[in-house]
Amino acid sequence: DVKVTQSSRYLVKRTGEKVFLECVQDMDHENMFWYRQDPGLGLRLIYFSYDVKMKEKGDIPEGYSVSREKKERFSLILESASTNQTSMYLCASSLRNNMNTEAFFGQGTRLTVV
Amino acid sequence: AQKITQTQPGMFVQEKEAVTLDCTYDTSDQSYGLFWYKQPSSGEMIFLIYQGSYDEQNATEGRYSLNFQKARKSANLVISASQLGDSAMYFCAMRGNAGNNRKLIWGLGTSLAVNP
Numbered sequence: 001d002v003k004v005t006q007s008s009r010y011l012v013k014r015t016g017e018k019v020f021l022e023c024v025q026d027m028d029h030e031n032m033f034w035y036r037q038d039p040g041l042g043l044r045l046i047y048f049s050y051d052v053k054m055k056e057k058g059d060i061p062e063g064y065s066v067s068r069e070k071k072e073r074f075s076l077i078l079e080s081a082s083t084n085q086t087s088m089y090l091c092a093s094s095l096r097n098n099m100n101t102e103a104f105f106g107q108g109t110r111l112t113v114v
Numbered sequence: 115a116q117k118i119t120q121t122q123p124g125m126f127v128q129e130k131e132a133v134t135l136d137c138t139y140d141t142s143d144q145s146y147g148l149f150w151y152k153q154p155s156s157g158e159m160i161f162l163i164y165q166g167s168y169d170e171q172n173a174t175e176g177r178y179s180l181n182f183q184k185a186r187k188s189a190n191l192v193i194s195a196s197q198l199g200d201s202a203m204y205f206c207a208m209r210g211n212a213g214n215n216r217k218l219i220w221g222l223g224t225s226l227a228v229n230p
Contacts, residue, residue, distance in 0.1 A: 099147035108157035
């Protein structure tokens with residue numbers, strides 16, 4: 001089975017802190033994604049990566065950056081956390097990036113910025 | 115632009131009965147894939163079922179089936195013999211086959227409650 005693991009289930013950080021959310025997948029998938037999920041807004045794509053050291057902006061990249069130094073690991077960075085970044089963050093991976101390939105998700109990180 | 119619409123914010127069903135969760139979509143792609151995911155209160159998104167736009171038969175996975183009506187652009191999820199563990203959020207998603215449309219596009223979800 002594909003396993004996508006996010007480093008934390010719950011995280012509380014202070015405003016202005018630099019926050020790292022880590023995601024690791026164990027199935028050699030090429031594609032990895034970071035979403036945030038908010039009530040009434042659904043899942044919104046922050047960044048995605050098709051290969052090591054490659055990244056592309058999603059729909060809401062402002063205030064975030066990402067790093068993919070190794071194929072299995074995709075990190076989301078909040079450069080200076082703000083209260084409006086309090087949310088559920090979901091990492092996903094997929095083998096390919098075509099129409100018939102499902103994405104597999106981690107368990108999610110509930111981030112609270114105070 | 116691609117779009118997924120789930121018109122039912124919440125649904126209730128009695129245990130052991132069947133339930134249909136609605137999903138309509140809009141896309142300019144000729145080829146695309148449709149997905150359903152389940153999200154329990156624990157938070158993890160679980161892949162349930164896939165339907166390709168060129169598949170002639172409706173997809174089936176255990177108690178899940180997808181009622182695909184291409185002309186109506188609908189891809190409804192049918193859960194047969196509901197169980198208490200089916201209580202969760204359900205999301206419909208779509209993926210095209212070219213360029214920017216390869217990103218997964220999501221609906222806002224339907225909250226399903228299964229009553230004993």
